[in-house]
Amino acid sequence: MRSRHPRRVHRLGAVLVALAALWSGGFLWFVDEVPRAVDDETSHTDAIVVLTGGRERLTTGLDLLEAGLSQRLFISGVYKGVDLAEIIQLGRGHAGLKDAVVLGYAADDTVGNAIETALWATEHNLRSLRIVTGAYHMPRALAEFRHALPEITLIAHPVFPDQVKSREWWRWPGTAALLATEYSKYLAAIIRHWFLPRKAAP
Template structure:
């Protein structure tokens, strides 16, 4: 009887812990969704370079449009697939042939951590002090976290892009968007934990 009672208490404690963790996750998730940008806060400040993280035509088009508008003289596109050349990138971006000399492609990154490291290496080579970061709005919180870790001291201006397929304003009505945000939030938490336990120099 005693052992059964002990097991029962352990099960109760485990259940309470699971419920508490789920409640914390849900509360954090609602905070995260609120942190996802709903608009571009700064669309006029000039920066040393514009950085686009690959992942959609809207990002490329936005980056090229910003370059053409004169918000910077350089555009770095991080995470380009091997074999994709500048002509293809320009074509995907609706054609900005006159901007070719200002565009640099980065092929080393496979994920957001890689984007930050690849960009940091390039920014150091170019002696840059400010960057305008272009990526999906849902991806912006984690991107800023990784870039601030990899590029301390460099001013970052967020320039979120809002894909039509991502319904972040009413995400609860769209299962695909809800799943995307939940996945992104979990990755964001993992990034926070990794930065807590790994010093900057230990990053890959």
């Protein structure tokens, strides 16, 4: 009787190849979805939300606040021990804006950012948010925020760190690895959302 082991190995190999092809195709789609510019630079929102992860995000959020695109700024995922004076100093000294800035210390990741912001936005009855984060991070951030806040209007305001070469990512191993990691996390978020009920903010 012929062994079935080689046939099983062949089938497993075919499945792995198919999964790799699907992942690769999805990755190329994801890279194309990473923003190349800010689509909406003028709409006023109830609040601006900055997800911590780089000085460019903080300065952009403070600049948008100073430009009048909102009357309040929420910074989610601030390290414990960092106070508002340090944030303002990082943001080129926008001292006059300190009364409009709120710091959130509860979030450790993107899921936490969405939950922390949802609690704050619900408490203040907000209906629209401008989300500030890295362009490479924006697809996953929007997925998490839309899941946590399905009734709130979200405007993406990506920032573009110099070290992330998303336009020619294939030439930069560091950027390629960052995008691949971000895509895998995005997939995990989408799969998780399939199994969790979509509901309004708590």
